[in-house]
Amino acid sequence: xxxxxxxxxxxxxxxxxxxxxxxxxxxxxxxxxxxxxxxxxxxxxxxxxxxxxxxxxxxxxxxxxxxxxxxxxxxxxxxxxxxxxxxxxxxxxxxxxxxxxxxxxxxxxxxxxxxxxxxxxxxxxxxxxxxxxxxxxxxxxxxxxxxxxxxxxxxxxxxxxxxxxxxxxxxxxxxxxxxxxxxxxxxxxxxxxxxxxxxxxxxxxxxxxxxxxxxxxxxxxxxxxxxxxxxxxxxxxxxxxxxxxxxxxxxxxxxxxxxxxxxxxxxxxxxxxxxxxxxxxxxxxxxxxxxxxxxxxxxxxxxxxxxxxxxxxxxxxxxxxxxxxxxxxxxxxxxxxxxxxxxxxxxxxxxxxxxxxxxxxxxxxxxxxxxxxxxxxxxxxxxxxxxxxxxxx
Ligand code: V1P
Ligand code: CA
Ligand code: ZN
Numbered sequence: 395x396x397x398x399x400x401x402x403x404x405x406x407x408x409x410x411x412x413x414x415x416x417x418x419x420x421x422x423x424x425x426x427x428x429x430x431x432x433x434x435x436x437x438x439x440x441x442x443x444x445x446x447x448x449x450x451x452x453x454x455x456x457x458x459x460x461x462x463x464x465x466x467x468x469x470x471x472x473x474x475x476x477x478x479x480x481x482x483x484x485x486x487x488x489x490x491x492x493x494x495x496x497x498x499x500x501x502x503x504x505x506x507x508x509x510x511x512x513x514x515x516x517x518x519x520x521x522x523x524x525x526x527x528x529x530x531x532x533x534x535x536x537x538x539x540x541x542x543x544x545x546x547x548x549x550x551x552x553x554x555x556x557x558x559x560x561x562x563x564x565x566x567x568x569x570x571x572x573x574x575x576x577x578x579x580x581x582x583x584x585x586x587x588x589x590x591x592x593x594x595x596x597x598x599x600x601x602x603x604x605x606x607x608x609x610x611x612x613x614x615x616x617x618x619x620x621x622x623x624x625x626x627x628x629x630x631x632x633x634x635x636x637x638x639x640x641x642x643x644x645x646x647x648x649x650x651x652x653x654x655x656x657x658x659x660x661x662x663x664x665x666x667x668x669x670x671x672x673x674x675x676x677x678x679x680x681x682x683x684x685x686x687x688x689x690x691x692x693x694x695x696x697x698x699x700x701x702x703x704x705x706x707x708x709x710x711x712x713x714x715x716x717x718x719x720x721x722x723x724x725x726x727x728x729x730x731x732x733x734x735x736x737x738x739x740x741x742x743x744x745x746x747x748x749x750x751x752x753x754x755x756x757x758x759x760x761x762x763x764x765x766x767x768x769x770x771x772x773x774x775x776x777x778x779x780x781x782x783x784x785x786x787x
Contacts, residue, residue: 396441401726407447407528408721409515410434414535417508420500424675425549427508429710430535432741436718439739440732445725447528451515451535453507454557458517462556462585467492467544471551472506492545499546509552512536516554516703520561523661523699530700530724533558534717537665537705539579540607548577548606555703556585559663563591566660566699568787571595572650574689575667575705576677578610582665583628587616590623593657593785597646597670599678600632612777626784629653631774635678636764639685645771646689649778654696658787662698664690666720667705668713673757675708680762683715683751687728690720700724711745712757719750 415431437443459468470492477495495501502508512535519531536558538550555571559582562569571586573579573596586592602608616628631649669677671686693700702720707713722728735748742748747756754761 397730398441398445398725398727400445404529405447405527406445406530406532406724407449407519407522408443409449409451409519409531409533410535411451411453411511411515414508414511417502417504419502419549423497423500424708426708426710429707429713430704432710432744433534433714433717435740436714436735437721439736440718440722442718442721442725442727442731445727446532446721449518451511451518451533453510454513454517454554455510458557459510459513459552461560462543462553464544470494471509474501474505476501476503476505494546494551498548499551505551512538513552513554513557516558516701517561519701520558523701524561524565530694530702532702532721532724534702534704537575537667537703539573539575539665539667539705540577540581542581542584547581549706550581553581553585555582555663555665558701558703559586559592562661562663562699562701567591568593568657568659569661569663570653570657570659571663571665572689572693573597573665573667573705574646574670574686575665576670576674576679577667577706578607578630579665580607580609583610586624587628588622588624590627593627593629593653593659595629595631595649595653597631597633597642599635605678612774615781626781629778629781631778633679634765634770636680636762637766638680638764639682639688641766641768641771642679642681642685643688645775647692648775650692652779652782656782656785656787659698662693662696662700663703664693664700665703665705666690666717668707668716669705671707671709671712671716672754672762673709673712676706677708678762680754680764682754682757683712683719686716687719687723690723691728694723715745715750715752
């Protein structure tokens with residue numbers, strides 16, 4: 395008996411396509427679609443599927459992808475073949491078409507299927523919110539925030555988030571996009587740069603010279619022209635290495651609290667990239683599963699239609715923990731699931747410790763130095779507060 399029951403008074407829908415999980419970016423590539431398998435296996439082992447509507451999502455159609463992407467790009471993406479010999483780091487082709495085929499965005503078998511399945515889950519989730527059949531939709535296979543209209547970038551080929559938000563905009567006057575991936579959500583920001591119907595907020599590690607993608611400075615807030623409706627509608631929260639749960643929660647709650655009050659969104663789209671967790675192979679923060687999940691909890695409290703996307707996350711055991719915990723928050727059973735991992739969860743040894751909430755010591759051995767002063771975080775909050783004076787719902 396897991397004690398996990400359906401949430402009272404609202405519905406959660408869970409959208410995934412097992413077809414995504416069999417794709418591979420290449421042996422040494424950090425993006426492992428297998429992390430989705432591990433996440434689902436933990437979610438199911440806890441018995442959470444009994445508390446949600448579970449959907450095997452379909453692949454998004456060409457027309458659906460073309461609501462954002464250029465047809466030139468989609469046509470090329472649909473016909474490129476995998477490279478017989480993977481390019482190595484020294485042998486980069488300098489003129490890649492649409493940025494496809496480099497080490498970040500390699501061409502692999504079934505690439506188009508993988509992309510359209512990721513977008514299909516996100517779009518199905520958005521549609522469930524629009525039709526009010528669900529109150530919270532979960533699409534862990536989405537969240538690929540770097541993809542541009544006609545360009546692949548940073549492991550992302552199709553921007554499922556933009557496609558899903560475009561769907562939400564058919565029903566909701568304003569959508570708030572929040573991105574807690576350790577990287578800047580540049581593709582989503584750019585897509586909605588010139589509209590005041592979407593406010594984008596990204597929390598990320600910022601170091602223009604040494605951390606991908608290098609954009610997302612505090613004062614990059616949208617078009618500089620006051621005549622452009624998108625002016626002031628991009629919020630950027632640049633952070634340094636080692637930020638802790640306590641600091642992140644304080645900043646997240648303060649900033650999002652003020653934004654919701656001022657912008658009054660009709661729906662919230664939250665990208666839950668798990669590379670902001672401590673111990674991530676690419677990330678630099680010291681967040682724990684609890685602090686990451688607290689962002690989901692905070693967004694849920696507004697009782698607005700909410701869609702949760704995946705995103706980055708390169709240490710699969712921690713990705714699975716975070717997305718399982720966040721699924722439990724969505725269905726309000728976070729107080730009922732055991733902090734000890736289920737006895738019969740497949741690949742149990744992959745998790746190293748048998749807890750859902752490993753300590754920083756367990757995750758890292760040696761903790762990462764926190765380079766975020768409280769003064770700097772206060773300055774960030776002040777900048778955002780001043781920026782919001784120009785925002786009207
Ligand atoms: O740093 C770069 C590029 C490659 N240089 C020309 C600059 N790329 C990063 C890309 C990170 C993408 C993150 C995606 C997401 O936000 C959303 C899914 O999480 C990169 C890194 C890195 N350490 O930042 N690529 C790789 N590592 C890489 C390593 C091995 C093989 C292939 C790519
Ligand atoms: Ca981010
Ligand atoms: Zn990332």
